[in-house]
Amino acid sequence: MRNWRLVSVLLGVISATSQAQLATFSVSPETVDAGGLYTVRYVMKAGAREFTKGGGVRIEVPVAYAETEFLLWSAPHVDAPTAPGHVTATTSSGGRLDLHIEGLLRGIIQADFADAVPPGATITITWRGQVQGIAGQVDGRVQARVRANDPWTVPVRVPHITVRPARAEYVATHYPSDVVRGAPFAVTVVAFDRYGNVASDFAGTLTLASTDPAAVIPRAITFRARDRGRVVIPDAVFRTSGFQKVTASDPAKRLASTFKYAMVSETLPNVRHLFGDTHFHTGTGAEGAGFLAVATVADVNTTGTSTFKELNLAGDHRANFTRAPEAYTYARDVMGLDFASTSEHSAPLLTPAAWRRSQDVSDAFNVPGTFTTFYGFEWTPDLDHYVVMYKSRDGMPIGHDTHPDYASLTRALDAQGVPVLTIPHVSWPFTRHPLWDDTTARPSRRLGEIYSLWNSRHLVQPDDEPQLFELGADNPWSFQYAWKRGLRIGLMAASDNHLGHPGANNTTISVRHSGGLTGVVATANDRESIWGSLHARATYATTGTQIYVDFAADGHVMGSEYRTNAAPRFTARVAGTNRLASVEIVRLAGGVYTTVHRVTPDAETTAFTWTDSTLTGRAMYYLRVRQVEEYPGRLYSHATAEMAWSSPIWIDRP
Secondary structure, eight states: OOOOEEEEEEEOSSHHHHHHHHHEEEEEEEEEETTOOOEEEEEEEOOOOOBBBTTTEEOOOOOOOOGGGGGSSOBBBSTTSSSTTTEEEEETTOEEEEEESSTTTTTTTEEESSSSOOOOOOOEEEEEEOOOOSOOOEEEEEESSSTTTTTOOOOOOOOOEEEEOOOEEEEEEOOOSSSTOOEEEEEEEEEEEETTOOOOOOOOEEEEEETTOOOBOOEEEEEOOGGTTTEEEEBOOOOOOOOHHHHHHOOOOOOOEOOOEEEESOOOOOEEEEEEEEEOOGGGTTTOTTTTTTHHHHOOOOOHHHHHHHHOSSTTTSSOOOHHHHHHHIIIIIIIOOOEEEEEOOOOTHHHHHHHHHHHHHHHBTTTTTTTOOOOEESTTTTOOEEEEESSSSSOOOOOOTOOOOOHHHHHHHHHOOOEEEEEEOOOOOOOOOOOOSOOOOOOOOEEESSSSGGSTOOOTTOOTTTTTOOOOTTSSHHHHHHHHOOOOEEEOOBBBOOSSOOOOOOOOTTTOOEEEEEEESSSHHHHHHHHHHHHTTTEEEEOOOOEEEEEEEEEEETOOOEEESOOOOOEEEEEEEEEEEEEEEETTTTTTEEEEEEEOOOEEEEEEEEEOOEEEEEEEEEEEEEESSSTOOOOOSSEEEEEEOOEEEEEEO
């Protein structure tokens, strides 16, 4: 049995009224294991003033819906005593109370007093269920009121519950995607639990290996308590050119391994391959307000757009319990990303103060040459969702309530006069989809998200539809539809993560959240360089892994437009995070999509050149990469293979 010792926190006072309401508030246990089954008790002691009939208390637990429902707390209820999430409440005075569940996500447990509660009496609310799989600190949110018509009052201090990671189940290695032969570089080895948390308690020895037989790396590394699940090797060296990798493995075969490749060059290349996640949400966008502030009752387990918009109150809209600093730390130190940007929902809770706080956090993590951040928000009227990114702090959020269509959004952005990108975030694949109705060549609409959590939404993980928003020249939500209509939009991908884990992919079956990463080909890791590459569409999208992709035509990088009198010559270099099943060049010409060149490497890396001697007139080309199935032979209705797509290249051959 775990030690469920009671931790009490004496509350500060807001006023004489709040002091009279609650003298103490405690939660037990104070520490839980991620995803474990627990009985959690919230104990409140009445102060010097009695609670009259109609007064009450309420608490909030972090609950979610849809694809993240089982990664947070079991939804509270008062119906079936044996079902996870069941709630009971008592008072030491024996008074009657009315216990019910409130809130937008049904995460607010409210006890209204049918009888008065005398001074010094205790009120105990007991919840039994599965706690969240996301490690970290959870605030014990509570409110109280003396009388039925009094406003709910929040105490100054609250207790916290610490969620510990589960045991380590897999290990990943991170390092730059482009390195110089003979020059030292850092390798980071991270141990993860089944939920994507850093397994901070992991202790053990892992062996290291490389495809480069001359590589300078230690033969083994040992994780100690002080490492907290993450070990950095600062001086690894590759001595052989070409694609190379480093892998970490567990001799006892208890941990699965993931890997990536780096391109090793004789000198520092002119451009580098950088990976980032530019679309994730945190509670900082709502200043951690939670849904105690918005106690609307709604059925969120529907696909109705009006219901979904109710959730977009800013923050992570899953109780707003996550925090931007922890999310950026996760992206940088745990996922090994090179750049990142929050995109908090532009909604009522994203106040000017919350926006400034979000910008402050982004600035604190922006370190030129090491890790780059931007500023962003998500604009969400009905189905026409856009992620809006700024390079500078001068930009301000714009809400869909005042600007309900894309044309009005762009007019408001133009009025600000700030460098901006408007990135279509494709979500529901509805037949009547307005996303591509505006065919105007908007200078800010250079890129679109072809992949995010929406490709696996409402599916049983790790089932996925990676091509959901790619295929179909007549599907009004697909990129093939947009390109056929003449829109010249490059490709990127993002996680749309709401759990404080940007860049996390569904590496294990317990992470019910697909990833999505943007690969950028840039001259340096800083705002100016990455922003220039994003605007130039020198980008590609992956389904969440760091697949290395180079694709060019006659030396023109992906995203380019050019004219030529000769047959275009294409070059491609790809290094996967598994064996490559196929690499294709897809062409759009005369309104028809065709795979004009295809290789089937059945290896982890490949490179080729190909010339399209049949091209006359105008055409568009993009590279499509598919790896082997991650779960071969399993009964899933869709692919479980990781993929990547380059931004297109538009060519005019008169």
